[in-house]
Amino acid sequence: MSTVAALQLDLAKLLPVCEKAAPVSTEHELVARALKGDGRAFATLVEPHLPLLYRIALRACGNRALAEDAVQEALALAYKRLDRYQPGTSLKSYLAAIAVRKAQTLLRSERRRRAREHTSDAPERIAGPADLVSAERLGVKVRDALAQMPKKRRQVAMLRLDGGMSYAEIAEAVGTTEGSARVLVHLALKDLRERLADFLPESEIEEK
Amino acid sequence: MSLQPDNRDEERLRALFDGSYEPPSEAVLTRLKARAADVPSMRPARFWPGWIWAPGFAGVALAATVAVFALTPESSSIPKTAAVAGVVPAVRVATSGGSTLQAGGAAVEGAADELALHDATLAGIDTDWASPAASDSELGTDVFDGVPPDADLDAWMYATAELLDTAYDEEW
Numbered sequence: 560m561s562t563v564a565a566l567q568l569d570l571a572k573l574l575p576v577c578e579k580a581a582p583v584s585t586e587h588e589l590v591a592r593a594l595k596g597d598g599r600a601f602a603t604l605v606e607p608h609l610p611l612l613y614r615i616a617l618r619a620c621g622n623r624a625l626a627e628d629a630v631q632e633a634l635a636l637a638y639k640r641l642d643r644y645q646p647g648t649s650l651k652s653y654l655a656a657i658a659v660r661k662a663q664t665l666l667r668s669e670r671r672r673r674a675r676e677h678t679s680d681a682p683e684r685i686a687g688p689a690d691l692v693s694a695e696r697l698g699v700k701v702r703d704a705l706a707q708m709p710k711k712r713r714q715v716a717m718l719r720l721d722g723g724m725s726y727a728e729i730a731e732a733v734g735t736t737e738g739s740a741r742v743l744v745h746l747a748l749k750d751l752r753e754r755l756a757d758f759l760p761e762s763e764i765e766e767k
Numbered sequence: 768m769s770l771q772p773d774n775r776d777e778e779r780l781r782a783l784f785d786g787s788y789e790p791p792s793e794a795v796l797t798r799l800k801a802r803a804a805d806v807p808s809m810r811p812a813r814f815w816p817g818w819i820w821a822p823g824f825a826g827v828a829l830a831a832t833v834a835v836f837a838l839t840p841e842s843s844s845i846p847k848t849a850a851v852a853g854v855v856p857a858v859r860v861a862t863s864g865g866s867t868l869q870a871g872g873a874a875v876e877g878a879a880d881e882l883a884l885h886d887a888t889l890a891g892i893d894t895d896w897a898s899p900a901a902s903d904s905e906l907g908t909d910v911f912d913g914v915p916p917d918a919d920l921d922a923w924m925y926a927t928a929e930l931l932d933t934a935y936d937e938e939w
Contacts, residue, residue, distance in 0.1 A: 593807060596807045596808070597807065598803075598804035598805060598806065598807045598808055599804055601803060601804065601806055601807050602800050602801075602803040602804035605803050606800055606803070609791075609796055609799045609800065609803070610790065610791060610796065612799075613791050613795070613796075613799060614788060614790075617788065618784075618788065623795070627795065627798065627799060627802070630799055630802070631799075631802045631803070631805075631806070634802070634803050634806050635806050635809060638806045638807060642817065694786060694787055694788070694789060695787075697783065697786060697787035698787040698788065700787075701783065701784060701787050719777075720777075720780055720781050720784040721784060721788070748776055748777055748780060749776075751780055752776050752779075752780065755780070755783060758783060759779050759780070759783060
């Protein structure tokens with residue numbers, strides 16, 4: 560009986576170690592299988608991060624169908640460079656870094672498209688039901704504000720506010736130190752606050 | 768516990784970002800996962816292996832190229848005539864089949880000899896006629912060798928009087 564109890568104690572000690580080691584080894588295995596061309600393994604690997612990739616893509620282009628295409632393009636790029644990814648480091652940062660770079664291109668093309676529509680002789684579009692949805696209208700304003708920001712600030716703003724990433728993760732994604740990431744986020748938020756001042760809820764300081 | 772101004776701004780901006788975003792439906796996520804599974808099969812097979820683009824391999828390749836050039840004897844040290852002589856027998860062997868081809872081989876040999884002579888000229892070997900005086904005589908340049916006698920001059924004047932359109936006066 561005492562032997563069984565001792566074994567149980569040993570198992571109880573080992574269990575947390577196994578739980579910690581398991582994700583890394585699983586990720587390692589999934590990466591290896593994906594590199595051999597196993598699509599299911601790659602899908603399993605990226606599945607937890609698909610909402611983040613979709614959110615960043617949708618933020619950049621504002622169109623659901625385009626966002627889905629953009630996610631697939633980002634995943635194709637991520638797969639192409641998968642041999643450079645070190646299992647055990649942040650896959651979220653790795654994928655988010657690719658997504659924000661992809662978003663950069665999308666935002667630029669979206670901005671050009673909007674500028675073209677603005678300068679064309681076509682009659683002004685009558686507001687449809689979609690325009691009346693406040694979330695969508697707000698989305699357009701946020702996208703405009705982001706498009707006008709410098710590249711690095713825009714990236715960190717999306718990673719922080721859309722991705723909910725920590726400073727360390729942002730630093731890894733944009734290839735800088737944590738201190739620099741902190742400064743960049745501060746500047747990006749300040750910039751955004753000024754650009755979106757009309758849409759932000761009243762703060763306590765302003766009320767006073 | 769009150770938030771710092773920066774944190775408060777961040778919270779407000781985060782609320783704004785969350786409010787302007789509609790999360791994807793289950794159908795969208797399933798579709799995205801299916802598209803993710805297709806990604807490995809979309810990628811074309813690579814012709815070159817991955818390690819060929821590694822910087823280390825580039826360094827090794829460069830070092831090997833430099834070593835090959837450094838160890839190979841210079842091509843300019845081989846005499847040109849020797850190179851031509853090497854070509855001629857080869858042509859002779861190749862053209863030994865027929866008379867027409869033999870004539871062609873002779874022409875090539877002649878050209879080779881001419882080339883060898885030209886090289887020797889440039890090198891200044893056995894070229895007596897290459898001196899300035901010799902070349903003048905070869906080209907027939909007048910050489911001043913004394914005053915001609917009066918009788919010769921008179922005869923020349925008489926002969927060319929019509930050409931010069933002047934009357935020849937014996938007394939003059």
